Each structure stands twice: as structure tokens, then as C-alpha cells.
Amino acid sequence: MAALKSFIEVRPDSHFPIQNLPFGVFKHRPSSLPRPAVAIGDYVLDLSEIALAGLFDGPLLSSSDCFLQPNLNKFLSLGRPAWKEARATLQKLLSSTEPKLRDNASLREKSLLPMSEVEMLLPIVIGDYSDFFSSMHHAKNCGTIFRGPENPINLNWFHLPIAYHGRASSIVISGTDVIRPRGQGPPTGAPPPYFGPSRKLDFELEMAAVVGTGNELGKPVDVNEAGDHIFGLVLMNDWSARDIQAWEYVPLGPFLGKSFITTLSPWIVTLDALEPFTCDAPKQDPAPLPYLAEKTSKNYNISLEVQIKPAGVEESAVVTRTNFNHLYWTITQQLAHHTINGCNLRPGDLLGTGTISGPDPDSYGCLLELTWNGQKPLPLNSNTTRKFLEDGDEVTITGCCKGDGYTVGFGTCTGKILPSNSS
Amino acid sequence: MAALKSFIEVRPDSHFPIQNLPFGVFKHRPSSLPRPAVAIGDYVLDLSEIALAGLFDGPLLSSSDCFLQPNLNKFLSLGRPAWKEARATLQKLLSSTEPKLRDNASLREKSLLPMSEVEMLLPIVIGDYSDFFSSMHHAKNCGTIFRGPENPINLNWFHLPIAYHGRASSIVISGTDVIRPRGQGPPTGAPPPYFGPSRKLDFELEMAAVVGTGNELGKPVDVNEAGDHIFGLVLMNDWSARDIQAWEYVPLGPFLGKSFITTLSPWIVTLDALEPFTCDAPKQDPAPLPYLAEKTSKNYNISLEVQIKPAGVEESAVVTRTNFNHLYWTITQQLAHHTINGCNLRPGDLLGTGTISGPDPDSYGCLLELTWNGQKPLPLNSNTTRKFLEDGDEVTITGCCKGDGYTVGFGTCTGKILPSNSS
Ligand SMILES: [Ca+2]
Ligand SMILES: [Ca+2]
Numbered sequence: 001m002a003a004l005k006s007f008i009e010v011r012p013d014s015h016f017p018i019q020n021l022p023f024g025v026f027k028h029r030p031s032s033l034p035r036p037a038v039a040i041g042d043y044v045l046d047l048s049e050i051a052l053a054g055l056f057d058g059p060l061l062s063s064s065d066c067f068l069q070p071n072l073n074k075f076l077s078l079g080r081p082a083w084k085e086a087r088a089t090l091q092k093l094l095s096s097t098e099p100k101l102r103d104n105a106s107l108r109e110k111s112l113l114p115m116s117e118v119e120m121l122l123p124i125v126i127g128d129y130s131d132f133f134s135s136m137h138h139a140k141n142c143g144t145i146f147r148g149p150e151n152p153i154n155l156n157w158f159h160l161p162i163a164y165h166g167r168a169s170s171i172v173i174s175g176t177d178v179i180r181p182r183g184q185g186p187p188t189g190a191p192p193p194y195f196g197p198s199r200k201l202d203f204e205l206e207m208a209a210v211v212g213t214g215n216e217l218g219k220p221v222d223v224n225e226a227g228d229h230i231f232g233l234v235l236m237n238d239w240s241a242r243d244i245q246a247w248e249y250v251p252l253g254p255f256l257g258k259s260f261i262t263t264l265s266p267w268i269v270t271l272d273a274l275e276p277f278t279c280d281a282p283k284q285d286p287a288p289l290p291y292l293a294e295k296t297s298k299n300y301n302i303s304l305e306v307q308i309k310p311a312g313v314e315e316s317a318v319v320t321r322t323n324f325n326h327l328y329w330t331i332t333q334q335l336a337h338h339t340i341n342g343c344n345l346r347p348g349d350l351l352g353t354g355t356i357s358g359p360d361p362d363s364y365g366c367l368l369e370l371t372w373n374g375q376k377p378l379p380l381n382s383n384t385t386r387k388f389l390e391d392g393d394e395v396t397i398t399g400c401c402k403g404d405g406y407t408v409g410f411g412t413c414t415g416k417i418l419p420s421n422s423s
Numbered sequence: 424m425a426a427l428k429s430f431i432e433v434r435p436d437s438h439f440p441i442q443n444l445p446f447g448v449f450k451h452r453p454s455s456l457p458r459p460a461v462a463i464g465d466y467v468l469d470l471s472e473i474a475l476a477g478l479f480d481g482p483l484l485s486s487s488d489c490f491l492q493p494n495l496n497k498f499l500s501l502g503r504p505a506w507k508e509a510r511a512t513l514q515k516l517l518s519s520t521e522p523k524l525r526d527n528a529s530l531r532e533k534s535l536l537p538m539s540e541v542e543m544l545l546p547i548v549i550g551d552y553s554d555f556f557s558s559m560h561h562a563k564n565c566g567t568i569f570r571g572p573e574n575p576i577n578l579n580w581f582h583l584p585i586a587y588h589g590r591a592s593s594i595v596i597s598g599t600d601v602i603r604p605r606g607q608g609p610p611t612g613a614p615p616p617y618f619g620p621s622r623k624l625d626f627e628l629e630m631a632a633v634v635g636t637g638n639e640l641g642k643p644v645d646v647n648e649a650g651d652h653i654f655g656l657v658l659m660n661d662w663s664a665r666d667i668q669a670w671e672y673v674p675l676g677p678f679l680g681k682s683f684i685t686t687l688s689p690w691i692v693t694l695d696a697l698e699p700f701t702c703d704a705p706k707q708d709p710a711p712l713p714y715l716a717e718k719t720s721k722n723y724n725i726s727l728e729v730q731i732k733p734a735g736v737e738e739s740a741v742v743t744r745t746n747f748n749h750l751y752w753t754i755t756q757q758l759a760h761h762t763i764n765g766c767n768l769r770p771g772d773l774l775g776t777g778t779i780s781g782p783d784p785d786s787y788g789c790l791l792e793l794t795w796n797g798q799k800p801l802p803l804n805s806n807t808t809r810k811f812l813e814d815g816d817e818v819t820i821t822g823c824c825k826g827d828g829y830t831v832g833f834g835t836c837t838g839k840i841l842p843s844n845s846s
């Protein structure tokens with residue numbers, strides 16, 4: 001069989017070939033309504049136009065208004081069969097052998113817009129956002145930095161996917177500026193505590209699972225069915241102020257050290273598009289309790305990279321290269337654990353993986369680890385180093401999966417640091 | 424001046440005299456749309472009918488559709504001047520000397536419904552819910568129980584109102600059953616951890632501030648203006664599974680030990696109605712940092728009580744009597760702290776106070792403290808004691824302020840424990 005190919009030209013290194021078709025929400029002009037889309041090469045395909053043209057002709061979507069909404073939540077709530085139907089319909093419609101859109105100039109004109117001309121928006125309304133702590137390398141490094149090398153990882157970590165509730169209101173789309181937060185930091189010696197702009201501003205390289213279908217309050221999701229509740233993945237930068245976090249987090253966990261902003265990449269790559277890139281999950285020892293024991297435990301081979309570009313500098317410096325497959329707890333275990341107490345998830349909820357660190361020092365997912373809490377400055381180029389982020393720094397996360405002759409990618413997740421407000 | 428009096432008869436011990444007029448949302452029949460209301464005596468006043476009759480005739484509300492919404496969020500977003508206008512309009516309309524509603528039988532028929540005939544709903548869409556830890560007695564008791572009597576309160580507690588992000592999806596209205604959560608608890612001696620229905624299910628007596636107007640991302644709220652961002656208060660039961668919480672909470676804080684359910688009372692009592700019951704806040708030593716220093720620091724004199732009624736028993740047992748004025752950090756300090764890092768609040772967000780414990784053993788706000796982590800069983804009646812909650816127990820929180828000849832009350836916040844699902 002020939003490889004699937006679109007009538008739209010897609011550069012070989014594009015993140016968005018016909019094999020991907022990630023879902024997002026865009027606005028064409030400032031006054032336009034937000035509309036669902038998929039990415040194809042350098043274009044977005046407006047799904048509201050495709051729906052209005054009657055081209056979603058499968059049994060689950062033909063009479064749905066889910067693509068006439070300002071976000072993807074309604075589409076997500078329809079479940080995996082509808083997601084698969086949409087994907088199959090769009091792959092056919094965009095393929096080089098299918099004339100319906102290819103040969104309809106007026107519909108092409110209306111529905112295919114250059115990505116450079118549109119503004120991407122948060123694709124989902126996020127009811128709740130939880131952030132896990134699923135990389136053993138990250139847990140070990142943080143424990144060693146803060147508590148020393150003896151037993152750096154707390155015993156509970158090996159038995160459950162540790163997580164905390166995050167802040168939903170301050171989740172923003174890639175490209176949004178990051179104002180350096182102010183707050184309290186640990187006192188230097190005696191009280192009072194430090195107060196002012198954070199002096200230890202950091203990024204955290206993460207990905208997040210977007211919940212598709214939810215569950216009822218009081219009804220946990222079986223770990224072997226958890227995959228059907230996950231629509232797809234995005235890149236996430238869980239910006240962190242390490243000084244604020246260090247001073248506030250005992251005993252109730254991170255709060256203002258995290259809640260000032262969290263950045264998402266705009267395109268949700270579906271688990272269906274990621275299926276060719278599954279790999280074995282790491283062996284878990286001790287064996288997980290029965291409610292976390294999966295018949296098939298899947299991880300994903302996704303290469304991840306973080307770049308920092310200081311203000312006024314042309315070239316970005318790559319500061320870390322790692323892979324999603326370093327995670328110890330799978331996203332399906334995370335979701336099953338989240339609901340085991342009866343907690344209800346809703347379409348559009350976000351489950352962050354936690355910082356994705358690999359085993360090697362150049363694969364750590366945040367500056368806290370890369371600079372060992374500021375003790376080892378990290379060279380960015382011949383005359384610049386970083387302990388933590390400085391004003392003007394632009395941080396970009398990228399990620400992709402290499403297929404046979406194509407790439408399934410996530411685009412970028414980026415944000416630039418602005419100085420604290422003087423107000 | 425004669426006391427303000429309504430043409431509707433209000434029993435002297437009612438929580439809902441004309442001086443209160445708390446806001447809620449109700450449904451008359453299962454098929455009706457949810458509609459905003461105020462409580463007056465044993466009635467709810469349907470604000471959509473009052474709006475449709477053109478009786479909100481003030482400049483801010485006369486052309487607003489905020490009372491034709493299924494929740495109060497739009498009304499909350501209008502800000503304190505609109506809240507004051509609504510209160511003044513309704514107090515006049517319901518007063519014994521005002522004929523507009525009193526003498527309009529058809530409008531009375533449509534708009535005044537017996538409370539016993541309606542179903543109360545969550546009055547707000549809650550974007551984010553944060554839970555503070557503002558009672559020093561509670562902090563001290565928990566610290567003593569878990570870490571011993573030396574330095575039971577962590578140093579940071581005295582410098583900032585500690586809080587964590589809670590779960591918004593599982594917030595329910597008073598009267599919703601509470602399914603005992605399952606989950607992991609600490610191993611007994613050696614691993615594996617305990618797994619099963621929680622054996623340490625607890626209530627937490629709290630109140631919560633409902634955010635009215637929000638703030639923009641990156642723009643902190645000044646502590647002296649924070650009061651204008653708070654619409655009112657509700658009762659809250661932050662149900663807690665102490666065994667799940669104990670095992671999971673290091674290092675990222677409480678998660679599944681809290682997220683299975685949180686119960687709110689249906690009526691939001693406005694800060695305007697509570698104004699006669701303000702009192703001085705406790706002296707804070709050390710002095711708070713400038714961003715938390717208030718020109719006037721207010722607390723509220725609200726008597727609070729918790730009752731437990733075991734299955735098959737007629738009489739409830741009062742297990743604690745305490746007061747909102749025991750809180751160390753004020754709700755305005757909580758709100759200002761929450762935003763100091765730039766975090767944005769939205770209308771309808773919820774800020775829980777944390778468990779409200781007083782200084783005396785019969786004023787502790789949860790069973791963890793009342794039974795000293797199960798070591799001292801609490802007598803409910805002559806032949807029943809409790810270490811933690813048992814299946815069938817119904818827990819009811821009430822709260823009120825005693826005025827001169829009237830009571831401004833919060834109604835009740837109740838929930839009954841059902842056994843864990845066997846599924
Ligand atoms: Ca994180
Ligand atoms: Ca609490």
C-alpha cells in the first residue's frame with residue numbers, strides 16, 4: 001500500500017502530515033468566532049465549514065453541531081467512536097485521491113486557511129487541571145536536592161502516581177507572555193521572609209493528557225478502560241517559581257509557586273495518531289496494586305526538547321533533550337488512580353504528567369535539575385549562562401514522533417518572561 | 424426607626440429574614456430551568472419573575488439579563504454596586520410597606536414558592552476552588568497529632584495564609600449523598616499499602632468565600648480592595664479521608680483524600696448582610712508583610728455547629744460548637760495572597776477558609792481533632808461513640824449570626840455517608 005498522502009503539500013519535516021491531524025481551535029480575525037480545526041501542513045482546516053458543507057457524513061457526526069462550538073469540549077464528550085469517525089472522515093477528505101474538497105475551489109477557499117494568518121486559542125474549557133509527578137528521575141533529583149541523597153524518593157511514590165490539584169484559570173495558550181511572579185520566598189537566615197519578584201523562575205517540560213469522556217461522581221474508571229477516556233496529548237510548560245514553592249509547600253503542597261501561569265501547545269494530538277509510536281512502559285517494581293495493574297501497559301516514544309532564547313540573541317540554545325517514554329506511571333494509570341476515590345473527571349480536564357526528566361544530566365526537564373538548584377550554571381552559548389530564567393528569556397518546548405517518512409509532531413509551546421509589574 | 428419587616432411572615436428563629444436575603448439557584452420541577460432566587464422566611468423569591476415584571480428598576484440592573492441565567496456568575500461579575508442595588512431593590516420590594524409585590528396576587532403566585540417545594544442547586548459555576556488553612560487551633564492540633572508537640576506549626580504558617588488547590592468537579596449541593604471513597608492508606612508495618620474503603624472518613628467544618636468580580640492574569644488585587652471582590656459566604660463540608668490523605672500528601676499535598684466530594688450550603692449570604700456582625704480580626708504577630716497589611720482588618724461573628732445523626736437514630740448529637748471569628752487570616756488577606764503572584768480569580772471561584780477550630784476541645788472542627796486521630800472516641804449519645812464517620816451517619820453543619828430581634832443564618836450543609844461501591 002502506498003503511504004497515505006494529502007493533496008495539500010506537506011513539507012517532509014512538518015509536524016502536521018495527514019497521519020497526524022491534531023485538533024485545535026482558532027480565530028481567523030479578531031472579530032471571528034472561535035472554531036474547531038485540524039492542522040494539515042501549513043494550513044488549518046476549519047471544521048465548521050466542513051460540517052456546514054455536510055462532509056461529516058458518518059453516523060455519529062452527521063447530525064452533530066460539535067464542530068460549530070467555540071471549543072472542543074462537546075466533540076470530546078462524544079467518545080472514541082466519534083473521534084475515530086472524525087479522523088477517518090478527515091483523512092479521506094484530505095487524501096490526494098479524494099476529489100470532494102480537492103476539486104471544490106470555493107470550499108477550499110473557505111475552509112483551508114494559512115496557519116500564519118490565524119490565531120490559535122485554548123482548544124478546551126478546562127474544568128480541572130491535575131499535575132502528576134510520574135518521572136522517577138525527576139522525583140529522585142528533586143528529593144536529592146531538597147532532602148539529600150539518602151532515600152530521595154518517598155516510599156509512597158512507588159505505590160501510587162502522586163499528583164496535586166493545579167490552577168485552571170491561569171492556563172494559557174502558547175505564545176502568551178509570562179509575567180515574573182512576585183511572592184514570598186524563604187527568609188535568609190532570620191525572618192522576615194523574602195518578598196519581591198521570584199529569583200528562581202523555572203520552566204517544567206511536561207506533557208498533558210486531555211480527558212475526552214468523563215465519569216460520574218462515585219464511579220471509578222477501570223484502568224483497562226482508561227485509554228478510552230483520553231482524547232490526546234499536548235505539550236505543557238508548568239512554569240514554577242522555586243523560591244515561592246520552597247517556602248509555601250509544607251504541608252499542603254505547591255500553590256502560588258505554580259498558579260501564576262501554565263502554557264499549553266495549541267494542537268491536541270490524538271491517541272489514535274500516536275498509536276504507531278507506542279512502546280513498552282517501564283517495569284514497575286513493586287508491582288502495582290490490582291486497581292493500577294494494566295493488561296497492556298503502553299508508553300509513547302515522543303522526543304522532547306527545550307530551547308531557551310535570551311533577549312536580543314538570534315540563536316536558541318537547546319538545554320534539554322528527553323523522551324516521554326521515561327515516565328514510570330502511564331497516563332492510563334494516572335487517570336484510573338485519579339478516579340479510584342470516586343472523583344469525577346469531565347471532558348476537557350487536563351492531567352499533566354509532571355516534569356519529564358531522563359536519566360542523563362542533559363535530559364533533565366527543568367533548570368532546578370539542570371543547574372542543581374542554581375549551583376551549576378548552565379551554558380547557553382559562549383558567553384551566557386543561566387541558573388534560573390531571566391527577564392526576556394523565551395522558552396520553547398517541542399516534541400515529535402518520527403514515523404517512516406513522516407513526523408507526527410506537537411508543534412511548539414512557548415512563552416517569554418516579562419519583568420514583574422512594578423504596581 | 425422601626426425594624427425592617429417583610430409582608431411575608433418570617434418565624435423569629437428563621438435564618439432568612441428580610442435583613443438576610445441570601446442568593447441561591449433553584450429548580451421548581453425536574454423539567455424547569457434553574458433560576459436565581461433569594462430566600463425569605465420559608466419561601467424562595469424567583470428573581471427571573473421579578474426581572475421579567477420590570478421590578479429591578481435601578482440603573483445597573485434594569486436592562487441586565489443576569490437573573491435570567493441558570494447560575495449567579497453573571498450577576499456576580501457585575502460587582503458590588505450591582506449587588507447593593509439588587510439588595511436594596513429586594514428589601515424594598517419585600518417590605519411590609521411596599522405594595523408592588525404585596526398587593527399583586529398574580530405576581531406573588533408566580534414568584535414566591537414554598538422552599539419545601541423546590542430543589543436547590545449549586546448556585547455558581549465554580550472555575551477553581553482553593554482551600555486555605557487559616558485556623559491556628561486547627562493548624563496546631565494537626566501538627567501536634569502528626570509531628571508531635573514541639574513546633575507543631577511550621578514557620579511559614581505565621582507569614583502567609585497557606586492553601587492548596589482543591590477539586591472543583593466534585594463540589595456538590597447540600598443533601599447529596601457521600602459515597603465512602605476507596606483508596607490507598609499507609610501500609611501497616613511493611614508494604615503493600617492498605618487498599619479499600621477509607622477507614623478514617625472525616626468531616627471538616629469550613630466556610631467558603633464566593634468570589635464576585637475577578638482579576639486579570641498578572642494583576643494582583645490590593646488587600647484593601649479585596650473585600651469588593653467577595654460576594655458572600657457559604658457553609659462548606661470539606662469531607663476528608665484521613666488515611667488516604669496521610670499516605671499520599673508528601674510532598675505535593677492532599678489529593679484523593681479530599682477530591683471525592685465537597686458539600687456547599689445552597690444560600691450565599693452576602694457580605695452586605697453580614698456587615699452588622701463584623702468584629703476585630705485577631706492580632707497578627709509577627710506583623711504581616713505590607714501586601715497583607717490591612718487598613719481595617721475584619722472578622723465575622725458567626726456561630727457554627729456540627730451535628731451527627733447515625734442511621735436509625737432520631738436525635739442528632741452536636742459534636743462541635745465554634746465561631747468563624749477564630750480564624751487568624753482574614754478572607755481579604757486570603758484573596759490578596761491568592762493573587763499576589765498574578766493568579767487570576769474568576770466570578771464564582773471558591774476560597775475555603777480551612778477547618779474552623781476554636782481553642783477548646785469541644786470547638787474543634789473535625790473528628791481528627793475531636794477524637795485525636797481516633798485515640799479518644801467521641802460520645803454521640805448514651806450508647807454510641809465515633810472515632811471516624813460510619814456508613815449511615817448524616818453530618819449537618821449550621822451557622823448563624825444573632826442580630827437584635829432577628830437571625831442572619833446560612834441554613835444547613837448536610838450529607839449522609841453511603842457504603843463504598845462494591846464494583
Ligand atoms: Ca509540574
Ligand atoms: Ca480543608
Ligand SMILES: [Mg+2]
Nearest residue numbers: 238258261262
Ligand atoms: Mg504552572
Ligand SMILES: [Mg+2]
Nearest residue numbers: 661681684685
Ligand atoms: Mg473535599
Ligand code: NI
Nearest residue numbers: 001002003004
Ligand atoms: Ni502500498
